[in-house]
Amino acid sequence: MSSLVLRPFGSFQFLKHSSSSVSQVRFSRFKVYANSNDIVDAKTTVGGGESGLETSNSVISVEDDNKYDKSSTNASTAPVSIEKDLKKVVQKTAATFAPRASTATKNPAVPGSVLYTVFEVQAYVSMLIGGALSFNLVFPSNEPDIWRLMGMWSIWMFTVPSLRARDCSKNEKEALNYLFLLIPLMNVIIPFFWKSFAAVWSADTVAFLGMYAWKMGWLQRKE
Template sequence: MNTLTSTSLCNYQVSRFPSNISNQRNISPFNTSFPTKICFKVYANANANELEAEQKQELEAQPKEATKPSTISATAPLDKDLKKVVQKTAATFAPRASTASKNPAVPGSVLYTVFEVQAYACMLLGGVLSYNLIFPSNEPDLWRLMGMWSIWMFTIPSLRARDCSKNEKEALNYLFLLVPLLNVTIPFFVKSFAVVWSADTVAFFAMYAWKLGWLQRED
C-alpha cells in the first residue's frame, strides 16, 4: 500500500508541470527532482513507522523476560538481612566472653567438653523439673518455672560459650530469639510447663537439623 500511494503522488506531481518545461533554457533540469523528494519522504515515513512499531514490541517483551530471574534473586537479600539482624541482636543481649582474647574453649579441649556437658545436663534437668518429677507440687512454683526456662538460660549460653562453627553459631542465635517467643506465647493457649519445655526442645533440635544439615547427611 505504501508503494502504491508513493507512485500515485509522483504521477500527480509530474502531471502538474507543463510539457514545455524541458524546452526552457533558464530552468535547470534539477528542478524536476522536487516531486521525487516528496515521494522519498512519504516512503521514508512509512518505513519509520514500521521500525517504531517493531521497537515498541521488543521493549514490551523485554520486561516480561527480566522479571523472572529478579523474583528468584529477591529472596537472597532477605535471607542476608535476617541473618544480620539476628546476629546483631544475639551479640548484643546474649552472654559473651569478657575479654577480647581468643576463646580457649576450642574443640577437643577440656573447657569445650565442660560447656557441652553442662548444656545438655541443664536441658535434661529442666525437663525433669517441668514435668514435676522433682520437688512435685500441685501449684506453679519456682522450680517448674526454672525448668521451663532452662534451655534459654543455661543450654544456649553454654553452647555459645564454645568456639563452635559458623552454622552452629547461627542456629544458637536464632534459638536465643525464638525460645522466649515460644515461652511467652504458648501459655496463652496451653498452661503447662511440660508443653513449653517440650516445644523448646523440638525447636532446638529442629534448628540444629536445619543449620547443620542433619537431614541432608541422612539422605
C-alpha cells in the first residue's frame, strides 16, 4: 500500500507579554500523513505538548466533579430523611402515651397566662426536689427507698409532663417528645452499669439540657 508522508515543517511565532519586555518563541509543528485511501490525519503540537491531552484531562476532571457533587448531595439528604422519619415516630408515640388534654378545646395555658406560669414553676421545682431526693438530702436513708426512686424518676414523671402541658412552641414540643421516650431508656440502662440514684438523675438533667440546646438552637451563633 502506497503512502505519502509530508515531513514536519516549522514556523516560529513571537508572543509578547504586556507585563514584561521579554519575548517568547513558540515552535509549531504540523504533520500530515496520507495514504492511498485519501485519508489525511493532521496533528498539531504546540510547545512540545499535545492540546488534545489537556482537553481530555479537563473533561475527566469535570465529570469527576459532577460525580462528587451528586454523591455529596445524596449523602446530605440521607440524614435529613432519617431525622424526619424519627421525628414522626417520636411524635406519634408521645402523642399516644404522653399525658394530654382530655378535651379538644384550645390549650388555655398560653404564654403569659397564670396556668402557663404554674406549669412552668411546677416543672422546675419538681426537678430540684427530685435532685434533692436522689442525692439523699431529703428523707435520708442508708437503703434504697421509694423517695430516692421517685427523685430519680422526677424529671420524667413531673418535669416533662408539666412543660408539655403548656402551649409551647413546635421546637420545644419536639424536645419534650424526645425526652419522654429517651429518659425511661436511660433510667433502665444506667443502673446496670452504675447503681446510683444521683447518677441517673444527673444523666436525665444533662439529657434535658442537651435536648433543649439542640432543638431550641441555644448553641447556634446569631448572625
